[in-house]
Amino acid sequence: MEFDFTWILLGLPIVFALGWLASRLDLRQLRIEDRQAPKAYFRGLNYLLNEQQDQAIDAFIEAVQKDPDTSELHFALGNLFRRRGETERAVRVHEHLLARADLSRDDHERAQHALAQDFLKAGLLDRAEDALHKLDGTRYQEQAWLTLLSLHERSRSWPQAAEVARRLQQAGHGDFSARLAHYQCEQAAQLLHKKGDAAAARQLLAQAIAGAPQAARPRIQLAGMLAEAGDAAGAYEQLVQVAEHAPQAVPLIASEWVRLARRAGRLPELVEQLGHSYALTPSVDVADALVQADVARGAPIQRAREGYVRHMAQEPSLIAASRWLAHEPFAHEGAHATVQRSVEHAARPLARYRCAACGFETQGYFWQCPGCLAWESFPPRRIEEL
Structure with missing residues (x-):
C-alpha cells in the first residue's frame, strides 16, 4: 500500500495559516500589554512629579500586577512606601525581591540595602543591624559600615563602634583616630563611674593619647583623674601637653x-x-x-x-x-x-558654646553635640568670640 502525500501537501498551507494566525494573536496581546504597562508606569511618574504619592502608589501597583517580574517597579514602590512611613509594606516589597531566584546580583544587593533602610525607618535597630551586616563585601559596604557606626554611637555601644571605626580606617575610608580616641574616653568614663576601675580607665586614656596625639580630650580627662587622686603635679603636666599638642x-x-x-x-x-x-x-x-x-x-x-x-x-x-x-x-x-x-x-547668652554643625547652644562644653551627635563640632570659644 502506497502512502498518499496528497493530504500532507494539502494540509501544509492550513498548518502554516493557523501558525501565522496564532502568532499574530500573540503579538497583538503583547502589544496591548506593553501599551498598558508603560501607561501605568508613566502615570505613576506623573503623580510623583505632582507630589501625589497615593495615586502614584496605585499606578505602580497596577504596573507591578501586569508585569510582576519588573524589579525596577518594585524598587520604586518600596521606596514610596518607606517615604510615606508605611514601612511594613516597604519591607514586604523588598523581602519579596530578595526571595526571587532570578534576581541579578546587583539588584539583590540593592534590595538588601533598601531593606536595611526600611528597618532603620521603622526603628527596628536590631533587624537593621543584621541587614547591614549582610552588605559586607558589596558595593554598599562603606555606607553600611557608616550607618552601623552611627547606630552603635546612638546606643552608646563604644566597643562595637570602635571595631567598625577600625574597619573603616583599615579599608581606607578616612582617618578615624580622633573618633576612636573619643570612644576610648567614653569607655574610660564608664569604667570609672560604674565600676570604679581607675587603672583600666587610665590604660584606655593612655591608648587614646598614643593613637591620637593631637586630641585634647584624653589628656584633659586624664588630668581630671590625676587631680581627683591628689596628683596635682601630674595633672598639671597633662594640661601642659594639651597646650603643646592642641593649643x-x-x-x-x-x-x-x-x-x-x-x-x-x-x-x-x-x-x-x-x-x-x-x-x-x-x-x-x-x-x-x-x-x-x-x-x-x-x-x-x-x-x-x-x-x-x-x-x-x-x-x-x-x-x-x-x-x-x-x-x-x-x-x-x-x-x-x-x-x-x-x-x-x-x-x-554670649557665654554659651554653639555647635558649628547644627547651631545647638549650651552653657557647658560638649565633645559630642547633644543635638546632631557630631563630634568636636563646638569651637572651644564662646559665642561672643565667634
Whole structure:
C-alpha cells in the first residue's frame, strides 16, 4: 500500500495559516500589554512629579500586577512606601525581591540595602543591624559600615563602634583616630563611674593619647583623674601637653590649669604659658585665667582686674565687662547690684558654646553635640568670640 502525500501537501498551507494566525494573536496581546504597562508606569511618574504619592502608589501597583517580574517597579514602590512611613509594606516589597531566584546580583544587593533602610525607618535597630551586616563585601559596604557606626554611637555601644571605626580606617575610608580616641574616653568614663576601675580607665586614656596625639580630650580627662587622686603635679603636666599638642583647647582648660598650678607651686611658669597662648589667640577665658593667676600670686584684685580692660581694648567683650564691673566701686553703691545683675543677664547668652554643625547652644562644653551627635563640632570659644 502506497502512502498518499496528497493530504500532507494539502494540509501544509492550513498548518502554516493557523501558525501565522496564532502568532499574530500573540503579538497583538503583547502589544496591548506593553501599551498598558508603560501607561501605568508613566502615570505613576506623573503623580510623583505632582507630589501625589497615593495615586502614584496605585499606578505602580497596577504596573507591578501586569508585569510582576519588573524589579525596577518594585524598587520604586518600596521606596514610596518607606517615604510615606508605611514601612511594613516597604519591607514586604523588598523581602519579596530578595526571595526571587532570578534576581541579578546587583539588584539583590540593592534590595538588601533598601531593606536595611526600611528597618532603620521603622526603628527596628536590631533587624537593621543584621541587614547591614549582610552588605559586607558589596558595593554598599562603606555606607553600611557608616550607618552601623552611627547606630552603635546612638546606643552608646563604644566597643562595637570602635571595631567598625577600625574597619573603616583599615579599608581606607578616612582617618578615624580622633573618633576612636573619643570612644576610648567614653569607655574610660564608664569604667570609672560604674565600676570604679581607675587603672583600666587610665590604660584606655593612655591608648587614646598614643593613637591620637593631637586630641585634647584624653589628656584633659586624664588630668581630671590625676587631680581627683591628689596628683596635682601630674595633672598639671597633662594640661601642659594639651597646650603643646592642641593649643586651640587652652580656653577650655585655663581656669583649671590655674588651680592646678597653684597646688603644684608652678604659678610663675603658668602665667608665662598663658600669656603666650593669649598673645597667639586672645580669649576671654584665658584673660580671666590670667586675672585669677595674678590674684593667686598675691596681686590686689583692683590691679589684677585690669587684665579685663586690656582684653576689652583688643576684643570688645560684654563677658569681660561684667567680670570687671563686679569689683568696680560705684558712686551710688546701692545701684551696683542692680546694674551688675542686668549686665550679667545680657552677657549670659554670649557665654554659651554653639555647635558649628547644627547651631545647638549650651552653657557647658560638649565633645559630642547633644543635638546632631557630631563630634568636636563646638569651637572651644564662646559665642561672643565667634
